[in-house]
Amino acid sequence: MIKSALEKFIEGHRRLFILTGAGCSTNSGIPDYRDVNGNWKRTQPVRFQAFMADELTRRRYWARSMIGWRYFGQAVPNDAHRALAQLEASGRSQMLLTQNVDRLHQAAGSRVVIDLHGRLDLVRCTTCSASQRRADFQDSLMNLNAAWVDHDAAVLPDGDAELDHKDFSGFAVPHCASCGGLMKPDVVFFGESVPRTQVTLAMEALERADAMLIVGSSLMVYSGFRFAQAAARLGIPIAAVNLGRTRADDLLTLKVQDRCEAALGFLL
DSSP: OOOOHHHHHHHTOSSEEEEEOGGGTGGGTOOOSBOTTSOBSSSOOOBHHHHHHOHHHHHHHHHHHHHHHHHHTTOOOOHHHHHHHHHHHTTOEEEEEEOOSSOHHHHHTOOSEEETTEEEEEEEETTTOOEEEHHHHHHHHHHHOGGGTTOOOOBOGGGOBOOTTOOOTTOOOOOOTTTOOOEEEEEOOBTSOOOHHHHHHHHHHHHHOSEEEEESOOOOSHHHHHHHHHHHHHTOOEEEEOSSOOTTGGGOSEEEOSOHHHHTGGGO
């Protein structure tokens, strides 16, 4: 069998630094944010400043999230996640850094993972930092908002749902059981900074790697793009699997325009 360029790239590097994005999870039923040109497909997600400052924004966010979680919380890994877990199991993955908040890499068996943008399966108090399982918070939301439970809507990225033209003023949002503070998903919102410790750990892993593999990310968000820039500065070759343009196209050694699960199928 003739090996693909991607297969040769992976076989030729024993210490891969892997960065994944939304394209890795689309086959699990979680929509992505951007089109093939890297442009937004829909309205941008809520920004951190608006969430913290405006009660109606929080009500709107949690109403949409209550509907969206029914689908997001049931997502399971696809062959792209399983292929990358197999790469780690074979001892060839230095680190998997994901921009996704779905924890599907961990569900597929990957262990050396940094959730760059956090994890949606936890909710955290913005005052005292007490955490709660998102599934338990979902129960509280549904108990307080029985009239909303039967609503249905189109699924959007990261547990959101399309619920425009609704009156959110009566939607009730639980407060922290410990201190009464505001509860927020344990994820990095747009306008919020990625924790410095996460970036430092990932950069240290990148410096030990001999190649970088980007899977399903356009890298339009700087929090991910910075790692491609750093790899280029270090002289580390970069391969990308992505349907469409990436912000790092001029830095790539190899680019494969295919679905993630199809391009990585040889690993299974």
